[in-house]
Amino acid sequence: MASAPDREARLAEILEATQSHLRAYIAGLGANPSDVDDLAQDVYLELYRDMDRMPEGLEPIRWLKGIARNLCLSRFRRESRRRDARLLELMDRTAGRFEDPVALEEAVAKLRECLARLNERQRELITLRYAEGLGSSALAERFALSVEAVRVTLFRLRGRLKDCITQGLGRGT
Amino acid sequence: MSTEERIARFLEDRDALPDAEFERLLEALHADADLARDFKDLLILDDLCARELGPDRRGFRAQVAQRLRDLAGAGRIDAAKVVALDRAGARSGRRLGSALGAAALLAVALAVAWTLRPRPTEALATLRTAPGEITVLHAGSRAPARAGQRLFLGNALLHRGGEDAVLDLADGGSVLELKPGSSLKLARAGSSPAFELSSGALEARIARRAPGTALSFLTPEAEVLVVGTRLSLEVAERVTKVEVLEGRVAVTRKEDGEILDLEAGTFVTVEPGRELVALQSAEGAAPEWPAEPDAQLAFGPWEPLFDGSTLKGWTPTKGVWSVEDGALVALAPKQLDQASIGCDAEMGDFELRFSYKVEGSAYLEFKQRVTSTGGFYWGWKERNSAGWTPCVLRMVGGRASFVSDPTRGPAVLEGRAEPAGRIRFYLQNRGVDGPARLWLKDLELRKALP
Numbered sequence: 001m002a003s004a005p006d007r008e009a010r011l012a013e014i015l016e017a018t019q020s021h022l023r024a025y026i027a028g029l030g031a032n033p034s035d036v037d038d039l040a041q042d043v044y045l046e047l048y049r050d051m052d053r054m055p056e057g058l059e060p061i062r063w064l065k066g067i068a069r070n071l072c073l074s075r076f077r078r079e080s081r082r083r084d085a086r087l088l089e090l091m092d093r094t095a096g097r098f099e100d101p102v103a104l105e106e107a108v109a110k111l112r113e114c115l116a117r118l119n120e121r122q123r124e125l126i127t128l129r130y131a132e133g134l135g136s137s138a139l140a141e142r143f144a145l146s147v148e149a150v151r152v153t154l155f156r157l158r159g160r161l162k163d164c165i166t167q168g169l170g171r172g173t
Numbered sequence: 174m175s176t177e178e179r180i181a182r183f184l185e186d187r188d189a190l191p192d193a194e195f196e197r198l199l200e201a202l203h204a205d206a207d208l209a210r211d212f213k214d215l216l217i218l219d220d221l222c223a224r225e226l227g228p229d230r231r232g233f234r235a236q237v238a239q240r241l242r243d244l245a246g247a248g249r250i251d252a253a254k255v256v257a258l259d260r261a262g263a264r265s266g267r268r269l270g271s272a273l274g275a276a277a278l279l280a281v282a283l284a285v286a287w288t289l290r291p292r293p294t295e296a297l298a299t300l301r302t303a304p305g306e307i308t309v310l311h312a313g314s315r316a317p318a319r320a321g322q323r324l325f326l327g328n329a330l331l332h333r334g335g336e337d338a339v340l341d342l343a344d345g346g347s348v349l350e351l352k353p354g355s356s357l358k359l360a361r362a363g364s365s366p367a368f369e370l371s372s373g374a375l376e377a378r379i380a381r382r383a384p385g386t387a388l389s390f391l392t393p394e395a396e397v398l399v400v401g402t403r404l405s406l407e408v409a410e411r412v413t414k415v416e417v418l419e420g421r422v423a424v425t426r427k428e429d430g431e432i433l434d435l436e437a438g439t440f441v442t443v444e445p446g447r448e449l450v451a452l453q454s455a456e457g458a459a460p461e462w463p464a465e466p467d468a469q470l471a472f473g474p475w476e477p478l479f480d481g482s483t484l485k486g487w488t489p490t491k492g493v494w495s496v497e498d499g500a501l502v503a504l505a506p507k508q509l510d511q512a513s514i515g516c517d518a519e520m521g522d523f524e525l526r527f528s529y530k531v532e533g534s535a536y537l538e539f540k541q542r543v544t545s546t547g548g549f550y551w552g553w554k555e556r557n558s559a560g561w562t563p564c565v566l567r568m569v570g571g572r573a574s575f576v577s578d579p580t581r582g583p584a585v586l587e588g589r590a591e592p593a594g595r596i597r598f599y600l601q602n603r604g605v606d607g608p609a610r611l612w613l614k615d616l617e618l619r620k621a622l623p
Contacts, residue, residue: 015237027220028213032187036220044237083187083195090202096213098221111221116508117605120534130226131356132331133315136185155181162211162218 030087114164296323305335329358346380416440452588478616500614505602522621530558534604540597547588549573
């Protein structure tokens with residue numbers, strides 16, 4: 001078993017190197033957005049408890065992904081969230097464009113540029129959605145739109161951001 | 174419902190998607206690998222947007238450290254976690270009893286928490302009052318604020334309405350008053366507390382701090398380093414205003430790292446591309462003139478202020494200016510580019526008339542009696558004017574009024590009012606997709622008669 005100082009340093013190092021990637025991985029499994037941070041924290045706590053089990057030479061993110069997948073599945077099953085569990089199984093087999101760490105870091109940088117390219121109203125909508133957590137109903141009231149129109153607009157904005165990022169990465173389809 | 178609609182609904186509120194529609198969505202994703210890949214990208218993008226824009230999704234490290242601290246808290250280690258440690262001990266051939274395991278876990282968790290510590294265990298501030306619509310965000314959750322609530326690193330306050338919220342800082346002597354319409358996050362800069370004001374305004378009275386423990390205020394445009402002072406801070410769209418009432422602060426512009434020392438009785442407006450200069454606060458420098466113009470005031474004849482063919486009498490200070498078809502024309506090619514021009518002559522009391530129009534998305538300022546210590550201005554955003562807008566502005570005494578559009582009210586006094594100064598026009602491109610232009614023509618001025 002590693003000494004406490006070694007474990008401290010190792011955990012801090014792994015967390016720093018992998019947190020963005022791990023959260024993206026969990027989000028990509030279909031976890032509810034409000035649960036992503038919480039699940040990622042659980043993964044690091046699990047790593048901390050059982051760090052000695054991580055095989056020597058293995059990339060930590062691979063180990064963390066395994067923990068994350070199992071944690072998500074067990075939580076979904078425990079909470080009888082069958083839909084989430086089925087979606088996870090499908091998403092786990094699906095390769096996304098932002099899966100590797102380099103692509104993810106590029107995507108984050110590119111996202112800022114792509115957000116700046118939205119017009120003022122679009123940017124306001126996205127900002128209120130994510131910065132203030134306003135739901136479709138509140139946004140509909142604020143922008144004098146129907147709830148459905150807000151959903152569709154947000155969906156198209158996300159699609160536009162995704163295209164903007166992937167084109168920037170040279171990974172457009 | 175189309176697949177697109179199902180995805181849109183899922184992303185917004187997955188629980189609101191009926192089971193039958195979810196099944197169809199899942200079928201479509203199973204059947205089309207490209208669609209599944211796009212869907213996965215959208216799920217990840219959703220998280221990236223939340224992390225990039227959400228005030229409560231940063232400080233992840235802090236949250237992990239806090240969870241470890243919670244684990245290590247007295248009586249808060251549950252059996253499962255002790256067993257987990259026991260298993261680790263057994264694998265290494267050193268099986269520990271559960272009590273010893275708990276103690277070891279406590280020690281290690283505390284040590285890890287210390288290593289990862291982004292915040293002290295104690296609260297950074299306490300909400301003395303929480304009137305109105307105030308929400309506390311933390312670790313993805315949000316709850317109404319209450320008086321007496323302790324606030325920790327990573328907490329964010331959204332103040333949507335009501336009276337000022339008062340925060341007592343943990344140093345025992347400093348107080349923040351957060352104005353309605355503000356968003357404030359408790360953060361850390363190095364080893365000292367930092368307060369991120371992303372919108373709105375606050376006033377702060379900061380008790381004198383020991384050397385090396387200066388407190389910071391962070392805004393999107395600036396960092397304000399405080400040792401002990403009384404100051405006010407306002408954040409609007411891309412603009413931060415810092416005003417010092419007592420003591421002094423150091424203001425760093427994030428855009429280029431330029432630093433300005435600001436003393437009591439002065440303020441600075443930090444804006445991309447704008448000169449970083451200290452101006453005298455209006456407080457204590459009340460204009461000597463009557464607030465309202467004298468109705469009996471007489472003016473001389475109208476005289477041209479621009480010859481219609483050259484820039485004679487005008488000096489551009491920023492951006493590209495030219496003369497086209499009898500008009501002064503400013504060009505700001507891309508987002509945040511600026512153009513500014515000033516009339517060479519200094520004017521006291523006068524009326525100015527002209528016409529203007531705008532192309533693109535612009536922020537305009539019409540400025541009067543501009544000096545090195547201040548001036549009067551109107552500022553507003555405008556996009557693609559329908560045609561020429563005629564204007565008449567009056568600068569009399571300590572008041573500048575928009576005669577042709579009284580709804581704009583009097584001009585804002587920035588800094589100290591002086592008896593004479595220059596006329597200036599300012600344009601900033603606030604669009605994202607093309608140039609902004611400002612045309613000015615038929616500029617004429619008549620001076621007030623003594």
